[in-house]
Amino acid sequence: MGASDVLSRKTGVIVGDDVRKLFKYCQEKKFAIPAVNMTSSSTVVSALEAARDSKSPLILQVSQGGAAYFAGKGVGNSKQEASIGGAVAAAHYIRSIAPYYNIPVVLHTDHCAKKLLPWLDGMLDADEAYFKLHGEPLFSSHMIDLSEEEKDWNISTTAKYLQRAAPMSQWLEMEIGITGGEEDGVNNEDVDNNSLYTQPEDIYEIYSTLSKISPYFSIAAGFGNVHGVYSPGNVKLHPELLSKHQNYVKEKIETSDPKPVFLVFHGGSGSSKQEFSEAISNGVVKVNLDTDLQYAYLTGIRDYILKNKDYLMTQVGNPEGPGKPNKKFYDPRVWVREGEKTMTTRVKEALQDFDAAGQL
Numbered sequence: 545m546g547a548s549d550v551l552s553r554k555t556g557v558i559v560g561d562d563v564r565k566l567f568k569y570c571q572e573k574k575f576a577i578p579a580v581n582m583t584s585s586s587t588v589v590s591a592l593e594a595a596r597d598s599k600s601p602l603i604l605q606v607s608q609g610g611a612a613y614f615a616g617k618g619v620g621n622s623k624q625e626a627s628i629g630g631a632v633a634a635a636h637y638i639r640s641i642a643p644y645y646n647i648p649v650v651l652h653t654d655h656c657a658k659k660l661l662p663w664l665d666g667m668l669d670a671d672e673a674y675f676k677l678h679g680e681p682l683f684s685s686h687m688i689d690l691s692e693e694e695k696d697w698n699i700s701t702t703a704k705y706l707q708r709a710a711p712m713s714q715w716l717e718m719e720i721g722i723t724g725g726e727e728d729g730v731n732n733e734d735v736d737n738n739s740l741y742t743q744p745e746d747i748y749e750i751y752s753t754l755s756k757i758s759p760y761f762s763i764a765a766g767f768g769n770v771h772g773v774y775s776p777g778n779v780k781l782h783p784e785l786l787s788k789h790q791n792y793v794k795e796k797i798e799t800s801d802p803k804p805v806f807l808v809f810h811g812g813s814g815s816s817k818q819e820f821s822e823a824i825s826n827g828v829v830k831v832n833l834d835t836d837l838q839y840a841y842l843t844g845i846r847d848y849i850l851k852n853k854d855y856l857m858t859q860v861g862n863p864e865g866p867g868k869p870n871k872k873f874y875d876p877r878v879w880v881r882e883g884e885k886t887m888t889t890r891v892k893e894a895l896q897d898f899d900a901a902g903q904l
């Protein structure tokens with residue numbers, strides 16, 4: 545018995561009730577799926593390769609900035625056109641390539657603050673157009689992040705977006721309690737410490753509002769999470785707080801399910817195995833990991849360049865002779881591949897840390 549057994553589509557991009565079934569299976573078996581921020585086909589295949597080799601499901605996501613990068617930094621983005629076009633292109637690419645890796649993939653988009661809602665609107669337009677043709681949305685899920693806004697407006701606006709996603713059985717992740725550090729170019733480095741920790745009453749208010757619309761939602765509840773990696777001691781995570789959310793909602797709705805809420809862990813980079821395990825035991829099904837993977841991708845390329853410097857300074861001529869061509873050293877398939885290998889290794893480590901390896 546593995547995660548594949550609960551899914552109707554076993555490889556490629558999964559949608560609809562398969563997403564809920566996969567997340568429920570995560571809670572039951574106490575593991576979480578890493579959500580990898582992708583910026584190119586190269587980072588996509590690095591993550592897919594790791595998940596395939598580890599026999600694990602995978603979440604691939606683009607941020608608003610990552611999506612614009614996918615489109616190309618040379619494309620204007622004043623109306624979010626690059627972020628919409630880049631996200632849609634990434635989605636079609638992943639839908640085409642993921643089946644070759646024989647694993648289920650949740651195709652997701654990251655954050656989306658108030659000022660970026662036109663980005664989400666544009667992607668939902670693409671979802672609805674795809675739904676008309678294929679009976680399913682283009683993306684498995686999106687995130688809306690109104691955590692910096694007033695709570696009532698956050699919840700009511702999130703509810704409106706869930707109403708739009710619901711006819712497509714599309715998942716929506718929302719955020720309450722701010723993630724510190726930086727996201728979408730918004731700097732939350734100096735945010736008041738208390739707003740980093742979510743209260744159980746807020747979780748119940750979100751749960752009761754959203755569950756009337758659709759069962760397909762998750763909550764990124766702040767427990768001290770911060771984007772980025774800092775020197776030790778600067779980030780104080782309290783994953784034990786997440787059990788209070790589950791217990792509070794469980795009692796309020798009188799369910800026998802010990803984990804009625806699907807929770808998301810933002811700012812995974814730099815966290816300890818112990819912090820991951822505690823969060824996962826409290827119902828976290830998705831862990832966002834970006835900064836550590838950015839660094840891992842760099843290291844392979846960095847080390848290759850430093851090691852082969854004498855073969856990279858001119859097109860022809862290296863320590864083996866002045867007439868020796870260097871094409872085999874500067875072909876991007878050689879040096880970018882080195883970054884892919886180190887990123888793949890780091891994603892595999894995450895799959896082990898989150899107990900996702902071997903779960904298919």
Ligand SMILES: O=C(CO)COP(=O)(O)O
Nearest residue numbers: 771772811813832834835
């Ligand atoms: O939360 C994240 C993306 O939304 C990733 O955070 P890190 O970069 O800290 O891993």
Ligand SMILES: O=C[C@H](O)COP(=O)(O)O
Nearest residue numbers: 607609610727728729834
């Ligand atoms: O939100 C956090 C992710 O690391 C995405 O970051 P980004 O907005 O720099 O792409």
Ligand SMILES: [Zn+2]
Nearest residue numbers: 689691719723
């Ligand atoms: Zn946020």
Ligand SMILES: [Zn+2]
Nearest residue numbers: 723810811832
């Ligand atoms: Zn995040």
